[in-house]
Amino acid sequence: MQESKVQEDAQHYPHEQVEKKWRAYWQDHQLHKPDLDNPGDKLYTLVMFSYPSGDKLHCGHWYNFGPTDTWARYHRLQGKDVFEPMGFDAFGLPAENYAIQHGIHPHESTQANINYMRKQLREIGAMYDWRNEVDTSDPEYYQWTQWIFLQLYHMGLAYKKKSPVNWCPSCETVLANEQVIDGKCERCDTPVVKKNLEQWFFKITEYAEELLEGLDRIDWPEKTKAMQRHWIGKSVGAEILFPLAANEEQTIRAFTTRPDTIFGATYMVLAPEHPLVEDITTEEQQDLVRDYVEKADKTSDIERLAEDREKTGVFTGAYAINPFTEEKIPIWIADYVLYTYGTGAIMAVPAHDERDYEFAQTYQLSIREVISPDGESHGTDQCYTDYGMLLNSGEYSGMASQEAIKRIAEDCEARDIGRASVQYRLRDWLISRQRYWGAPIPIVYCDKCGTVPVPEDHLPVELPRDLDLRNTRGTGVAPLGHSDEFVNTSCPECGGTARREIDTMDTFVDSSWYFLRYVDAHYADGPWNPNRVSTWLPVDQYVGGAEHATMHLLYARFVIKALHDKGLLDFDEPFTRLVHQGVITKDGAKMSKSRGNTVSPDEFIEQYGSDIFRMYLMFMGPYEEGGDWSDKGIVGIDRFVNRIWRLVQSFSEFTKETCEDDTLLHIMHSTIKQVREDTESFKFNTALSRIMEYVNTLYKADETEIARENLETLVLLLAPFAPHFTEELWEMLGHSPSIFEQRIPEYAEQYLQRSTVDMVVQVNGKVRDTFDIAADSSEEEIKQAAMSLEKIQNYIDGKDVVKTIVIPGRLINLVVK
């Protein structure tokens, strides 16, 4: 048994020993460490850094990191100075929750996890530059996260305000809009409730327009750009003032994208939270209105979001004046109007808005048609929401919608009853978190001086270490509030007693600038090394999950734009090119512990090695779509690798240095071309299949024709995919390491052309035969050759060839009658 195992191993590629050998070599020779101060042709390749959870690296990590390293290595083989850093997004709730459960300090558990993950990350065999590892929970790092907060504060982009915010009762913290999914906490799925709290925000809304505009300048997936555009949600329209009938001095501001429908505004609706509600409600309606407001307040987002929910509302008893028709129109309140969007009040045009139509029907409000396709009346049995021609609209009747929109907005402005206006769906970024494991917000409250920013030279505001987090839960006070040592401080301005802000920052603040830190992760004189940042940034290629489309990827763009406006950066888009890796599923479902369908990479790496594991991930399917994991599929890659292993072993001596066989040359050069194109564009699956075809060709070729050149080309093309394996093969071929000091082969146009081509003959569009012909044959020669084929004769005999289509080098189609 043991003996046969040894024999077997002699045939089989010894992955374990080879991978160990080359990882040690790379490390000893400092191989993948670019000169960061004076790079040649630089390439900054970045993957989204990972959260150091207690788990091992999972398939998702591998799928993000392995193929990206392949892409980076491919560019290394083109002579680029590739910078590929790695670090840890180490702050966050899971570490804190784990700490509470197990009584371990989050710092301890996080460091333990980082140590473990770092070891695993080395097994990938990627070109990570560990000199510049980043740990966002290290004061060395987070002092600069706090510094960035201060920059935004001084720019007026960080402010505190009291407003209804999303509160997760289970996590005991507020959440940003982006972190609420279907009314539930993104992390724990607990329904989110509204709380009126004073919180810190970043004024991302001030950058709405720039964030939209910048999308046109970056090479990102269209889908992601569309998501960001939609999230920002720009609407162009007008704000129109509606005077109250009871007191014409007082007005209600309504935003509309359809000022052309103003003559059809037969009632108004305020959001229940609207401050005017209390003022205008008449005595008779007061009880009804109060009940409704109270009920709306209690209604959770989930209920409000419920599908086909009937529209409800109540009449306030008050009336407004439509400034164009001069009619008195009733003012209602209803929760289908959102206080957080636009002005929190709408002019309702039931004839031309589905929601208003539904509401008007329920409450018997009048519906007036003011737009139709042709300007003729078609009645109000249906709601017509398209643009068209105005009717029943006074002097504007007969005008086209687009024209009327402009004119009415202008006229509003002239009459001082409104103006053209743009609204965005985007809300300011709520960055306060009532949790411990994050960067403290560097603010101090002084009775005399008020809100005072911590001076830059007092940073970092360090987290207190001696806090037992278990005693802070459920107290209604954020954890840092339980540390007197932390809270009590002196005012940086007057020196008097003061209290520190006890909230910490959203971890998305940490990750909104880490890629600046990477180029000199231990730089002491500032958040980043300015020379290196201007050399290396922006990131040339960013790779990460699509789930960050409207979170991390939006926040990072905002922070960079703000820092750019402050004159601190000479670029304003952080990621020039972006690719999302797909999701690896198991049995069609997303892998998760709760489903019990996770695949542990470790098991497969032990059996096959990391090269084979990463290659299988790449071979499974298109990188941006992911694929379904199959335990069996990986053996195909294992066989492929061993076929190459035996091939190279059997050619210790070559009869030829360079290839002389025409067919082999042609195949080799077209393989080079296709593999290069596919690897460059993240089509790893087809790149690998091209290499497999090439290997199959070599197996079938006359072995005296196989030259050293053929095998070296194979090994070089494969190198980005299987770095350890190909280093070994390169050495077996008599070269000194490292293969990554080599250049990827170039293809020569002359070998892509062939002297004869295979042509298909179709008769009436159906394939009937094929034949070989000289590549430079004329159409007439091709036609003659095709028609003289015996099989073709049978089809055209006695018939007229009415048309002939020749696609040179591909096919000829004979149309017969």
Add this chain to the structure above:
RNA sequence: GGGCGGGUGGCGGAAUUGGCAGACGCGCUAGAUUUAGGAUCUAGUUCCCGUAAGGGAGUGGGGGUUCAAGUCCCCCCUCGCCCACCA
């Protein structure tokens, strides 16, 4: 409800953008090798009829444009993701 993607053999997936559908891999079948198994090599493998030669059908369904459609156009079914009362 809106926006964006998809639907191709037993399976994962390929198809110079309109030009031989099913590359490559898994699985399966047969043969070689082997004491046997495994491994390896060779051949085959969309489906239907046929021993074969050959013929027919075929990319979710239906219609269309074209010499030629997986690819373009129209209608429908279906799955996935994102946003969901955004005025």
